[in-house]
Amino acid sequence: MEPNQNKKVVTRFAPSPTGFMHVGGVRTALYAWAYARKNNGTFILRIEDTDKAREVEGSIEHIMKSLKWLGVEWDEGPDIGGPNTPYKQSERLDSYKKYAQILIDKGFAYADPFTEEEVEIFRKKAEADKKPFLYREYRPENPPVWDGSMPLRFKVPQIKSYEWDDLVRGHLKAGEEALDDFILIKSDGYPTYNFAHIIDDLEMGVTHIMRGDEFISSVPKFLSLYDALEIKRPEFVMLPPIMGPDGKKKLGKRDGAKDILDYEKEGYLPEAMINFLAYIGWNPGGEKEVISKKEFIELFDIDKIHISGGKFNEEKLDWINKEHIKLLNEKIVKENILKWLPEFLKNEKLVPLIRERISKWSDVKIMVDSGELDFFYKKPEIDPSLLLFKNTNKKIIENNLNEVIKVFNELEKFEFENIKEILNKISESKENRGQVLHPVRYALSGLSKSPDPFIISFILGKEETLERLKSATLKLENL
């Protein structure tokens, strides 16, 4: 979907500072950002802090930190300013007042004289009657002059069925029930989302509004306000929901939606996160699954956004992350693995063994905790009977081990390839390869499940390898 040629694309991400950023919010930001970047437009970060009761300390910093981790940079925002500063709604109250006055003057706004308790009774009645609650049915005939102590309500200019076009959903319409006299300014002086975002988007020149489809039934309300204010509608882009693991409900914080920065802590790559999140709800077509941030921007297109929701599948995220790790250069992989290894295991020799077995950096910790790497620093406790591969005669195993010891001793270059070659040569000459490879692996690691004997020998080094082999052979003799 190409934007209007003569109009510069302006998108925004407008979170409320009510806690951490979860994956749903991040994806909305991602799409808005990618669309602006692709079209050489502007991406704005605006903070919608009009609900002081729900506001959580530190949220704004957290939101910015999350976006920065992903490399989603904004062109205008509360920290860097811009032509339409300020970028926090709590600092834009004058704008809202100005437009509220315009609506009052036009006769499209009035003071709401009812208390919250009274409105609650209306609502309960509507619920009991199995009807939608509509405040406009209780619209007072002679409302008092608005002095700011009461909520200011919008007076819907015309009760009608609205139709509009959405860049994702196509042509949409809604019944009159979707229209109501919603609150513009709360009794605490702050505007509601319904009012504030429209004023801000107007003043900031936002051309495309991207948001979750939970707003779809609010659109007629917005439309009636655009009409009352006689302003042009921007483009609407409804994003499909990200569903929870059960595949039914939208993924919310209470059913497992994690803080995006938790993924950073677990060692996911930001680019893999972008790749994964982008593909829930959007797909460029074709069979490419792993894309870079750059490719995402190039490929992103509104008409490829899906209309139905998708589940958040962590297994696939792990796979995508692993694919992105493969794309990283050796040096970076090494640095990261070493960083995650505890002091006593920080050794470059372990890197090749680990890199094949992890899909995210925190898996390094899991490997360490599971004891898979214990052989590296701890002499194994050997049960000599376990050296006997499939009940092979004790003498044969003993001979095989001694042969390996002899050959290893004579091996000048104790490198992985040499070790593998010589060990394979010996084992192939036997009745069963396991009669050589198993006792060597077990003698070195003491583990029933462990990496192959070649890599273990290499990691331990010639001296330690020989020592462990001799020790095991000795135990075997005494069996």
Add this chain to the structure above:
RNA sequence: GGCCUUAUCGUCUAACGGUUAGGACAUCGGCUUUUCAAGCCGGUAAUCCGGGUUCGAUUCCCGGUAGGGUCACCA
């Protein structure tokens, strides 16, 4: 309950009326490894149901069913 909306393998999806319905994750099997992991190769697996339109529907229309959203001085 009103209004709105959605529906392809278990999951994420591709197929802009004609394909043996493709790919990926997961799963299963094989190779490799005594073993585990990884890797490589292969298999199982889907168009919600019922009507239309059409020479021909996954695709267009209608109905049903099932899911989701919304009906706040929250966003």
